[in-house]
Amino acid sequence: MSSSPPPSSAAASPSCPKKMIALRSSDGETFEIEEAAALQSKTLENMIDEDCAGTPIPLPNVTGKILAKVVEFCSKHAEPGVDDESLRAWDAEFVNVEQATVFDYILAANFLEIPTLLNLTCNVVADMIRGKTPDEIRKFFNIKSIFSPEEEEEVRRENHWAFE
Amino acid sequence: MASDFALSVPAELESALRLKNVQYLVTQRPWLDLYGIHVRPVAPFGSVSRKPYVDPAPIHRCLPDELLHEVFARLAPYDLGRASCVCRKWRYSIRNPIFWRNACLKAWQVSGVVENYKILQKKYAGSWRKMWLDRPRVRTDGLYVSRNTYIRTGVAEWTVTNPVHLVCYFRYIRFFPSGRFLYKNSSQKVKDVAKSMNFRASKTDSVFGGHYTLSDDKVEAALLYPGTRPTVLRIRLRLRGTTAGANNRMDMLSLVTSGVNDNEFQGDGEAILGVVEGWQDDETHNPDVPAILHKRGLTPFVFVPFEEVEKSVLNLPVDKMDFFVPG
Numbered sequence: 001m002s003s004s005p006p007p008s009s010a011a012a013s014p015s016c017p018k019k020m021i022a023l024r025s026s027d028g029e030t031f032e033i034e035e036a037a038a039l040q041s042k043t044l045e046n047m048i049d050e051d052c053a054g055t056p057i058p059l060p061n062v063t064g065k066i067l068a069k070v071v072e073f074c075s076k077h078a079e080p081g082v083d084d085e086s087l088r089a090w091d092a093e094f095v096n097v098e099q100a101t102v103f104d105y106i107l108a109a110n111f112l113e114i115p116t117l118l119n120l121t122c123n124v125v126a127d128m129i130r131g132k133t134p135d136e137i138r139k140f141f142n143i144k145s146i147f148s149p150e151e152e153e154e155v156r157r158e159n160h161w162a163f164e
Numbered sequence: 165m166a167s168d169f170a171l172s173v174p175a176e177l178e179s180a181l182r183l184k185n186v187q188y189l190v191t192q193r194p195w196l197d198l199y200g201i202h203v204r205p206v207a208p209f210g211s212v213s214r215k216p217y218v219d220p221a222p223i224h225r226c227l228p229d230e231l232l233h234e235v236f237a238r239l240a241p242y243d244l245g246r247a248s249c250v251c252r253k254w255r256y257s258i259r260n261p262i263f264w265r266n267a268c269l270k271a272w273q274v275s276g277v278v279e280n281y282k283i284l285q286k287k288y289a290g291s292w293r294k295m296w297l298d299r300p301r302v303r304t305d306g307l308y309v310s311r312n313t314y315i316r317t318g319v320a321e322w323t324v325t326n327p328v329h330l331v332c333y334f335r336y337i338r339f340f341p342s343g344r345f346l347y348k349n350s351s352q353k354v355k356d357v358a359k360s361m362n363f364r365a366s367k368t369d370s371v372f373g374g375h376y377t378l379s380d381d382k383v384e385a386a387l388l389y390p391g392t393r394p395t396v397l398r399i400r401l402r403l404r405g406t407t408a409g410a411n412n413r414m415d416m417l418s419l420v421t422s423g424v425n426d427n428e429f430q431g432d433g434e435a436i437l438g439v440v441e442g443w444q445d446d447e448t449h450n451p452d453v454p455a456i457l458h459k460r461g462l463t464p465f466v467f468v469p470f471e472e473v474e475k476s477v478l479n480l481p482v483d484k485m486d487f488f489v490p491g
Contacts, residue, residue: 103226110231118234125223126238131471134249143221145251155249161297161409162245 021048022056023071029064030056033071037078042113061111066104069094073117095124099141224253232257241267241296242305242469264292271301274343274378297409300381302339306469307361308414309354309478310335311488312461332482336361337385337399337414337465345376345385347397358473372397375437383414386437394424395453398443401465406491412467413490419462423453466490 019035021044038044047057059067076082076090095102102121109117129137138145147155219225223232236244236258244267248258272280288295313332336348338361346361348371365371374387374397383401388394400417422443448455468476477485 100222103223106231122234122238125235129239129247130243134246137250141221141223143251155255159245159248160407162242164406164410164412
């Protein structure tokens with residue numbers, strides 16, 4: 001189905017086809033993204049408004065692999081006519097990846113200032129922490145606990161209420 | 165060493181006393197404590213020879229502190245408490261007062277933001293975390309359950325005859341931060357009831373809703389049983405906990421059913437607390453419904469968080485657990 005032209009940007013004229021923005025990742029790969037999708041990122045929105053979107057925008061903090069997925073996310077969320085239920089299911093599938101990738105998504109979402117992606121990924125990590133005992137959390141994230149025995153006891157006493 | 169105080173000692177102990185006065189010279193040899201300890205030289209912080217410390221956890225390598233903060237901001241206070249025990253970095257990050265301020269403002273939202281700030285300065289020396297731990301609050305992430313039992317004479321059924329039956333019934337209360345609560349009195353177990361304790365419960369679930377107020381550690385709750393003879397149930401409870409900040413026990417101070425006048429009560433729930441405020445225990449405003457101060461079934465409430473509903477000991481049938489003593 002054809003998507004309607006982007007509503008807000010002053011640079012795009014309504015009659016010409018969808019404007020594509022080019023992005024270059026840190027390892028030199030180029031990706032194209034529709035303007036409407038790019039506007040989800042505040043960083044990109046600022047760059048587009050300043051009209052430096054002629055040449056590919058360099059994004060030194062994001063690798064090609066992650067940028068591809070971020071472009072996919074923004075395009076999906078910019079699509080009109082997708083109902084909440086299926087979007088949520090799509091989101092759940094999107095973050096069904098291993099830990100390191102989720103952390104990379106968070107970093108990319110923070111750098112590109114995409115509030116929806118940041119919210120989604122932080123919630124995913126919060127879900128990983130929720131409901132686990134401290135030992136389980138340590139094992140899951142491979143965190144080495146360097147508490148001395150006295151400190152361990154003090155911490156336990158301090159937070160005893162959370163276990164009751 | 166000679167003792168400093170004079171004691172009158174009976175004659176039999178004279179010989180023992182002589183032993184006390186013998187002095188043994190013990191030379192101090194503090195270096196003996198150093199034997200057997202392996203000491204590895206650690207280079208000072210800026211030194212070139214210090215091996216770079218690589219944190220084994222990917223979450224710490226990837227995420228900067230402010231993004232970890234974002235993740236923690238989405239956790240409930242009890243999860244934050246548990247996360248605080250994981251490692252030193254998390255413990256100190258979670259000490260940030262922002263988390264505890266949000267938790268406190270949400271838990272005591274009925275008082276309002278300004279009032280909460282005032283109480284913070286007056287009683288808790290500006291520490292939100294202290295307020296969270298010390299100020300009594302009703303927990304909203306589970307159910308308060310009171311398990312009551314009584315004995316009734318047995319009935320002969322076919323070949324089985326029990327001289328007595330131990331009957332067990334529960335009172336369930338679920339509080340919401342907005343000032344409303346739900347109440348159910350039933351013999352069903354916790355794991356079956358937990359699903360139906362919400363505002364979408366149907367009439368057959370016999371879940372009743374009302375309003376409550378919290379002042380210090382006293383909870384005053386009132387609900388109206390719907391029906392042709394409006395009966396109001398007033399419960400007074402006192403909050404306490406097994407440890408600071410746990411708030412997982414409530415003692416029943418009084419449980420009264422009485423009647424309201426049709427005129428006093430029009431329409432909706434919130435007003436019921438105002439109507440029954442200050443009523444005596446035996447007061448009733450409807451002659452058809454006598455005021456009854458219930459004397460039985462007042463076991464203290466124990467808090468069961470939702471995630472423990474399935475495995476709580478309260479699910480055990482009466483033959484496996486006849487006594488349950490709340491702490």
